[in-house]
Amino acid sequence: MVGATRGFSRYASTPSTGAPGAVAAIGTSAMAGPTLMEVIRGLSGSNVETIERGKTIFFPGDPAERVYLLRRGAVRLSRVYESGEEITVALLRENSLFGVLSLLTGQRSDRFYHAIAFTRVEMVTAPATSVRRAIEQDASVGLLLLQGLSSRILQTETMIETLTHRDMSSRLVSFLLVLCRDFGVPSSEGITIDLRLSHQAIAEAIGSTRVTITRLLGDLRNDGLVQIDRKKITVFDPIALAKRFS
Amino acid sequence: MVGATRGFSRYASTPSTGAPGAVAAIGTSAMAGPTLMEVIRGLSGSNVETIERGKTIFFPGDPAERVYLLRRGAVRLSRVYESGEEITVALLRENSLFGVLSLLTGQRSDRFYHAIAFTRVEMVTAPATSVRRAIEQDASVGLLLLQGLSSRILQTETMIETLTHRDMSSRLVSFLLVLCRDFGVPSSEGITIDLRLSHQAIAEAIGSTRVTITRLLGDLRNDGLVQIDRKKITVFDPIALAKRFS
């Protein structure tokens, strides 16, 4: 059991705690130039904003004028329906770009999504016009943005894989593995998901109900695959967990 | 019934038939410069390829060296599991970029997905290195690519909305609306989805089974919402169909 650390790197992202002042680059490329974070920070009209957990960053229908780059914390993008139901479209991790879409698909437009701070959030923002100008002046900025969007697409598409699993047990397992990849920090016992997740939040993300999540998480815990302490989930062994697919 | 055409534009994409020689721009921006299609076509090492329906464009594990831009037809991206199960991650329409991800996230890498021609396909391809060089030389190329990726993200995220619907009936309805948006051509009776979809293919895309799709599509047909003629689905009235959500 102890020796099975090979392959874990897929699940251990850049730690989100500690590492003060370290501005991680998007992806894993060890580039020479400035990071996207530094570029956006340097734009005219740029800003650093801090948002408390649970507060809204933008509502659907708001005018889309700024671009956001997440520096610390997690953001939830969701669609809201008339029924009041809210569907999580993406859980963004650090160094994720968002709010970019509407600006680049052409004409000025409004937000589609509801963006709320899933944890306390620190982010760098800049006006869309500045970003556009920066791309035109320096092609490497375009490349950085492309990398950001690419990783966002990958993130989104693994979410689709998760959601197409038929039975809820598989969905939950798949979702936990995604969370390990995006928010996992290695710990003494395994990989801890650095988010405070309520069962309700998980249910909204994978299209289930609170009760079912409770039961399934209980099963996983009873089988010694995960540990839950004050809303923090620790996965002992992602590989063993992955065997749990139906 | 006849007068209810307002709002349909959301569902009627650029017609994929006819319009010979017309190279549609990505998105709806009426730009002055060359289109992405033209740019990629002009790169060194560029190529136009035609693939027959059902043939594979690339396998998972293949080295990722080229970038693809779909000119005609539809491409299915999917993940393959050891169990033999295959999950559709995206159905790409004309003017969609693909194969870009792995190239831009940093180091050289392999394909994640299985890409097969869902219809007879015509596409423009170019080596990743050429694309990269083009971006560095001309920032507007970067902007075009960003637009391409943006619309791809939107496409993917609406797919997530579809998949988080719990009951299969809603999922199917939602999926049909997505298809109308991406592959719909206006016809005399409504909007026809310009794909030849087997029930099995639909099931693999939305995480269901062939039998269930058969039953649910039958229900929709009996209720006078859709028409199916030799695997081509016509939605009479998307707005009425949208009311079918649970």
Add this chain to the structure above:
DNA sequence: ATGGCGTGTCGGGCTGGCTGCTGATCCTGA
């Protein structure tokens, strides 16, 4: 202290997956 939120549990009911089979349609090669 207390109210609210999150967690754990139970049973009833139904949606939807599975198996097995038949008939229709499409494709291909002789």
Add this chain to the structure above:
DNA sequence: TCAGGATCAGCAGCCAGCCCGACACGCCAT
């Protein structure tokens, strides 16, 4: 052009996974 095989569509019956509604308890913050 036709025949054969392969793929696709449709039907029924069975059963389980999961949603729903309801309730009790513990933890936390005000």
